[in-house]
């Protein structure tokens with residue numbers, strides 16, 4: 075599938091911007107793992123897609139480099155209050171849904187199906203993650219991790235893609251990535 079088609083389809087399906095870059099342009103900072111450990115999102119050690127279960131920063135980087143290309147997707151939305159976690163959280167979930175829908179659509183149109191999705195937030199395929207109950211993950215082949223779990227520098231990513239990631243004027247911005255071409 076042509077990369078131009080992937081980008082165009084993303085724009086036609088609700089994304090504000092889309093770009094395809096080489097995975098060697100995805101800059102990671104292992105020290106960012108500390109932000110996960112601080113657990114401001116509340117998912118540390120509570121979700122199979124999150125640290126520490128998902129893997130070390132080095133293992134996560136290795137996962138990225140198993141693929142050659144990355145479709146980077148961005149949504150930008152106006153909110154009433156960008157410090158309202160509930161409001162931005164809802165948008166993050168919508169971004170995830172849009173990404174999953176787009177991946178499905180592109181697969182139906184012939185995109186190779188063995189890629190890897192990196193999302194704006196922690197895995198939410200289940201109503202609540204089975205990890206705290208000690209139950210196995212029912213969707214091991216589909217569950218995902220977020221950019222933070224991969225220690226991806228979002229600012230650097232936006233720059234590599236020519237995207238504006240500023241949170242200004244109550245506009246919030248989220249990213250997701252689909253890795254392909256293994």
Ligand code: SF4
Nearest residue numbers: 122197200203204211
């Ligand atoms: S698929 Fe369900 S159990 Fe598995 S990581 Fe995602 S939310 Fe957790």
